[in-house]
Amino acid sequence: MSLATLARxxxxxxxxNRLTLTxxxxxxxxxxxxxFGPSIAPFDxxxxxxxxxxxxPSALHPFGTDALGRDILSRVIVAARLDLGMAIxxxxxxxxxxxxxxxLAGYFGGWTDRIIGRAMDTIMAFPLFVLxxxxxxxxxxxxxxxxxxxxxxxxxxxxxxxxxEVNVRRDxxxxxxxxxxxxxxxxxxANHIIPNILPPMMVQASLNMxxxxxxxxxxxxxxxxxxxxxxxxxxxxxxGASYIISGEWWAFMFPGAALVLAVFCFNMLGDxxxxxxDPRKRV
Amino acid sequence: xxxxxxxxxxxxxxLLGVIVLTFFISHALPGDPAAFFAGPAANAASIANIRTTxxxxxxxxxxxxxxxxxxxxxxxxxxxxxxxxxxxxxxERLPASLELSAFALLFAVGLALPLGVWAATRVNGPVDxxxxxxxxxxxxxxxxxxxxxxVYIFYFLLGWAPQPLGRLNEIAFSPPPHVxxxxxxxxxxxxxxxxxxxxxxxxxxxxxxxxLFALAPIARITRAAMLEALSSxxxxxxxxxxxxxGKILITYAFRNVLLPVSSxxxxxxxxxxxxxVLIEQVFGWQGVGAYAVSAVIASDYAAVQGFxxxxxxxYVLLNLAVDIFAALIDPRVRFEG
Numbered sequence: 225m226s227l228a229t230l231a232r233x234x235x236x237x238x239x240x241n242r243l244t245l246t247x248x249x250x251x252x253x254x255x256x257x258x259x260f261g262p263s264i265a266p267f268d269x270x271x272x273x274x275x276x277x278x279x280x281p282s283a284l285h286p287f288g289t290d291a292l293g294r295d296i297l298s299r300v301i302v303a304a305r306l307d308l309g310m311a312i313x314x315x316x317x318x319x320x321x322x323x324x325x326x327x328l329a330g331y332f333g334g335w336t337d338r339i340i341g342r343a344m345d346t347i348m349a350f351p352l353f354v355l356x357x358x359x360x361x362x363x364x365x366x367x368x369x370x371x372x373x374x375x376x377x378x379x380x381x382x383x384x385x386x387x388x389e390v391n392v393r394r395d396x397x398x399x400x401x402x403x404x405x406x407x408x409x410x411x412x413x414a415n416h417i418i419p420n421i422l423p424p425m426m427v428q429a430s431l432n433m434x435x436x437x438x439x440x441x442x443x444x445x446x447x448x449x450x451x452x453x454x455x456x457x458x459x460x461x462x463x464g465a466s467y468i469i470s471g472e473w474w475a476f477m478f479p480g481a482a483l484v485l486a487v488f489c490f491n492m493l494g495d496x497x498x499x500x501x502d503p504r505k506r507v
Numbered sequence: 508x509x510x511x512x513x514x515x516x517x518x519x520x521x522l523l524g525v526i527v528l529t530f531f532i533s534h535a536l537p538g539d540p541a542a543f544f545a546g547p548a549a550n551a552a553s554i555a556n557i558r559t560t561x562x563x564x565x566x567x568x569x570x571x572x573x574x575x576x577x578x579x580x581x582x583x584x585x586x587x588x589x590x591x592x593x594x595x596x597x598x599e600r601l602p603a604s605l606e607l608s609a610f611a612l613l614f615a616v617g618l619a620l621p622l623g624v625w626a627a628t629r630v631n632g633p634v635d636x637x638x639x640x641x642x643x644x645x646x647x648x649x650x651x652x653x654x655x656x657x658v659y660i661f662y663f664l665l666g667w668a669p670q671p672l673g674r675l676n677e678i679a680f681s682p683p684p685h686v687x688x689x690x691x692x693x694x695x696x697x698x699x700x701x702x703x704x705x706x707x708x709x710x711x712x713x714x715x716x717x718x719l720f721a722l723a724p725i726a727r728i729t730r731a732a733m734l735e736a737l738s739s740x741x742x743x744x745x746x747x748x749x750x751x752x753g754k755i756l757i758t759y760a761f762r763n764v765l766l767p768v769s770s771x772x773x774x775x776x777x778x779x780x781x782x783x784v785l786i787e788q789v790f791g792w793q794g795v796g797a798y799a800v801s802a803v804i805a806s807d808y809a810a811v812q813g814f815x816x817x818x819x820x821x822y823v824l825l826n827l828a829v830d831i832f833a834a835l836i837d838p839r840v841r842f843e844g
Contacts, residue, residue: 346524350819353781358815361803362532438649442785445651446800461652465789468659469670477659480652488647 244496247489254486257304265298269455278472288474290463296474299455300482306456307486310367311436314374319429321375322382323418329383330390331413337387344380352377353442360448370449374439378432385428389421423501431494434487441483457483510834518827525819530574533812583816584809588801593813597795601817602688603674604787604794608779610710611717615775619722620768623729624761627737638730642723650782654716654789661712669708673791680705713790717782721775725768732767736760766840769833776825780818 257264267285273293281288287296329340347355359373393399394417402416441458444450450459457479464476558564565573577583583593626638661668674690675682680702683693691710694703736742737760745755784796791797795814802810834840 342520342524345521346528349521349525349823350528350815351777351780351822353777353784354815354818357784357799357803358529358532358811361806361808361811365806434647441649442651442782445649445785446788447804458649461649461655465655468655468663471663473659473663476652476655480649480655483649483652484647487649488644491643491647 241496241499243492244499247492247496250485251489251493254304254308254489257301258308259305261302261305265295265301267295267298269294269299269302270453278467278475280472281474287478288472290460290475291467296460296478299460300457300479303455303457303460303479303482304486306367306450306454307437307441307458307483310371310374310440311433314371314378314436314440315429315433317371317375318378318382318432319425322379323386323421323425325379326383326386327390327413327418327421330387331394331409331417333391340383341387344383347376348380353439356439356443357446357448360443365448367449370440370443373443374436377439378436381432382425382428386421386425389424390417393417393420427494427498427501430490430497433490433494437483437487437490510840511831514827514830514834518823521823521826522820525816525823526575526578527571529812529816529819530571532815533808578816583813586802586810587807588805588810593810596798596810597813597817599688600793600795600798603690603792604783604796606689606691607710607713607717607786607792607794608783610714611779612721612775614714614718615721615725618718619725620729620764622722623726624733624756624764626726626730627733628756630734635730638726642727645719645723648719649785650716650720651785651789653719654713654786657712657716658789668712669705671709671712671790673793674709675702675706676709709790713786713792716789717779717786720778720782724771724775728767728771729764732764733760736763739763762836766833766837769829769836772829773826776822776829780822 262269271294273289275293276285276289277293278289278291285295285297287300290296290299325340325344329337350358356370356373356377359376360369363369363372390413399412399416402412407415440449441456441461444456444458445462447459447462450456452459452463460479461476461483464472464474464479467475563570581594583597585591586593586596589596622634622638622641626632626635629635658668658671662671669676682690683697683699683702686693686696690706691703694700694706742755742759745759750759783794784799786792787794787796788800795817799811799814801807802814830840
């Protein structure tokens, strides 16, 4: 697909589907928050102030302040980097590792396939969030380990997908031709098969982003990974939760809404991308 | 019956995989299990001591045999926070979690099946759009956030729900005599309607917030499968023969929906068991999930490990039940087995 066609198709998909366009714009804004967060935020996200604790939303603090008097808007903006960063790194990692393992399993079959398949089945034998908890606790409580845990529980989906896609292609004419031309197995895989399965894998990845965000936020909600003063949406919801019973709703509502917005937009964008790459699924 | 035996045998590799992976996570990964088991207050000497008592200085295969031997004797270690054997703790709290999950599943299935069927019979009608919107939106909401939102609306703003602090307001009511451990069932057995009402009131919000997440995939698959069944030749024939609509919908079409629905149940259970942890945390529910969270916070390693192992075993068994159910409702599954 040439770049011009891609641009035209993208324009077509966005024109067709306003929701995808809106999602893409909101995600671009969130990405801006993630990149420039600390310089956009009106206040320092860590500065506490006893005078303004749990102040309701006002012109000065549009999202109110939390129990330590920190500005919630600033914290929500700054947290975007960590939340999106964790999810993107996890998805990229499981994409790469899953693609590699799945391609090997699909191409070579036999024992390679059996061992990799069994390993993936074993991961899937756990309730995935529970497995992620176990992994983070065993590896040690840190953000890096949250990413690794999220990567591991997503791995089977990419691996199985790549395996199936490689498997149907490995005996096709053009692959045979590449082999006849004297290319080794890995070369055939890397240069002739994998480029063809990348687009559907990308759709898979964008559909997976929302889930990765929910998962990472869930882990930090129960106190794993992110440490308290650090702004992160999941932990902010958990900190705000204690004040619901007394009616201070803003402390949990805004970070939670940020989570919902990010996940919703990634899901919409994923749907849009799927339509873009596979028009048949539109019906 | 041979199908059931074959499937039962099929759980052996899954369970083995679960045991190997939990062993691998706890013993073979970087990070010092002795330090974990010793807890945050340990010093170098007590860590070394624990390393020898737990046999962590031995080669891995030998450690694995010890591990399996311990599991076979139901020995999951001792919890640092409660001081009791982990298995006792877990068994004590499991009924509460199962009760919550069962009600959540009941809510999800009870709403999703009619919704999916209704949406499929009126494609692009208001119910269909509502169904699609619900599916899309609920996929974007973190379970714990839904739980908190419901608490804010129904407890704080409207005052309809009781305070979200556990399974029963223990100041106003005393728990029913212990039979199964599930308060609703125990209250029924004791014939105590007042307590039954109180436990149900506590259950409503957590069950709904947990169930909403399970509702979306079930409703989506019901709608899709129902659409396919309704456009099939046998439904057209049934229509042409002038059979009543109810019979066509239920006897002819809906039965064919059950198989695809049972195939998403595996994923739904994975969600339910995982999100249980989050919901129990939000509602102060004294189940295994809340136990695991406090263990996580206290770095009570044996307890977390026991919890993971128990949830995985439960999940393998639930998948087994789903497969047997699928074989019961559809003979094709039995023969392909």
